[in-house]
Amino acid sequence: MGGSFALALRRAGLVRQVVGYSKSPTTTERARQLGVIDQAAPSALQAVSGSDLILLAVPVAATEPTLKAIRQLVTRDTLVMDVGSTKRDVVEAARRVLKDDVGAFVPCHPIAGKETAGVEHADPDLYRGRTVILTPIERTLVAHLKRAQQAWEAVGGVVQQMSPEAHDAAFAAVSHLPHLLAFAYMQGLASQAKCDDFLALAGPGFRDFSRIAASDPQVWRDILLANRDQVRAQAAQFRQALAALDELLQAGDADGLEAAIRQASDLRAPWRLGGA
C-alpha cells in the first residue's frame, strides 16, 4: 500500500523526495533498489524528519507504536495519514499518542487491497478509480483533510467521508466477514485427508471465492481483533442464514431453497464495483 502510494504520488509530480522506513531493513533496501523510495531511513523517526506528508502503511495494531516512534517530530503542520482497514481503533491510537496534535492526523482507508503484500508488488495504478474513505474526527484540521483529499485524488482515488463508527460497521459486513469466512473455509479444507486431491480439481469459482484467504495473517489478525464486536455480529447474521439454508437442504425443500438462492442472486447480480 505504501509503495504503491509513493510510486503514484511521484508519477503525479507531487513529491520531490520519498523517504521510506520498514522494520525489516531488507524491505527498506529493496524499496530503494526498486526506485519506490529515494532514500532508506534507519528509523521511523528519521524517516519522517523534514517530511510534510507521512503515510503509515502498517498493520492496524502497529499504528500506536509507530505514532509513538515519530511523535517527537509530528507537529500540527505535518499531515499524517494511515491506510488501515479499521478506523475506530486507529483514531483512538492517534488521540492517545498525538494528544493536542491529533488534528494533524487524517484517518484513511483506500479500498484497494491486494492479497499479495510487499514492495515488489507496488503498483502506481493501485488506487486508480478506487474509493478512498477518510474518517475525520471533530478535531481534525480542515486544511489537512483537504490536503489528504487532494493527495488521494492525485493518485486516482475517489474520496468519500464518513465517521469511524459507520466505516467499521460497513467494513465488518463487506470486507472483514468475507475474510473470516474465507479463512474458515480454507481451514475446513485443511483438516480433511483428501484436501490436496480436492484442491487439484478446484475451478474459477473456488479461485475467486477463496482469493482473500491468501491475505497477510498479521494484517488480518489485527483487523479482525480491532473490529471484533462488529465482525462477530456480522458472523452471527451469517450463521443464521447458513443454518436456514442447511435446514432447507435437510428437508429437501426445493422451492424454499430456490427462493433463498434467488434472494442472494438478485442482490448480488446487479452489484458493480464503485456502484457503476
Added chain:
Amino acid sequence: MGGSFALALRRAGLVRQVVGYSKSPTTTERARQLGVIDQAAPSALQAVSGSDLILLAVPVAATEPTLKAIRQLVTRDTLVMDVGSTKRDVVEAARRVLKDDVGAFVPCHPIAGKETAGVEHADPDLYRGRTVILTPIERTLVAHLKRAQQAWEAVGGVVQQMSPEAHDAAFAAVSHLPHLLAFAYMQGLASQAKCDDFLALAGPGFRDFSRIAASDPQVWRDILLANRDQVRAQAAQFRQALAALDELLQAGDADGLEAAIRQASDLRAPWRLGGA
C-alpha cells in the same frame, strides 16, 4: 454451457449441423439468430433426431425428464453427454431411463462455469484450458468414452476421469460449499437495514468472494439438493472452523488467530487454477 460447446465445436470444424432445443422458444430462437445453432427444433425429441452427438445442458434435476423425452431416439450408437455439476444423481437418472442403452451416456462436468447463464453469453473459448471431468460407469461403452474425450479436447478442454462418487465428494468441497456460503453471506446482508449502504462501499475482495452468489437459482437448487449429504458434511466442517475462529476472536487470542489465518493463507496462496 450448451451454446459455448456448439460454438467451440463448430470452430473446431467437427460439426456439420447444430440443432438446438430449449424449453423456452425465445431462447431457441435467439440461439438461431445469434448463429449458435443452425436449426431450432420444436421439441427435444425432434432436436436429437439424426444426431450423432447429443449434449444435455440442463439443471441436473432436469436430466431425467430430458432423457425420457429423447429416449425413443437414443440407441447405443448415439453419444449422449451432460454438463451437470453433480454426477451420482445424473448417472442414476441415465440408468433408470436408458436401461440397456446406458452405455451410450458419458457423464461429463466441464469446470468452466460463468455466473452469467444464457445463450447471449455463449463463448467458444469457455472450455479452453479448463478441466473436463468424465465419470464413466462400468457399462459405459469405451468407444463413446473416447469420442467424448476427443470432443472435449477439440474445444480446448483437459480431460480427466474419476468415479461419480469421488467427483461428488470433491466438488462438494471446492464448489458446492463455496456456493452455499456465498448464498448465505448475501442473505445475511439482505436481512440488514443498512444493506444498500454497505454494498455501496464494497471493494474488490467482496466482488470476488461473492461473485458465485449471482449464480442461477434453479441450477444451484438442483446441485445442492442432488449432492446434499456431501454438501452438508462439508458445511459441518466449515461451521466447526468458523466457530473456532469466533472463539479466538471472543478471547482476543492474537497468537491463536494469527496461526489460524496463517494456516488458511499458506494453503491458499500457492494454489493455481489447473494446478499450474
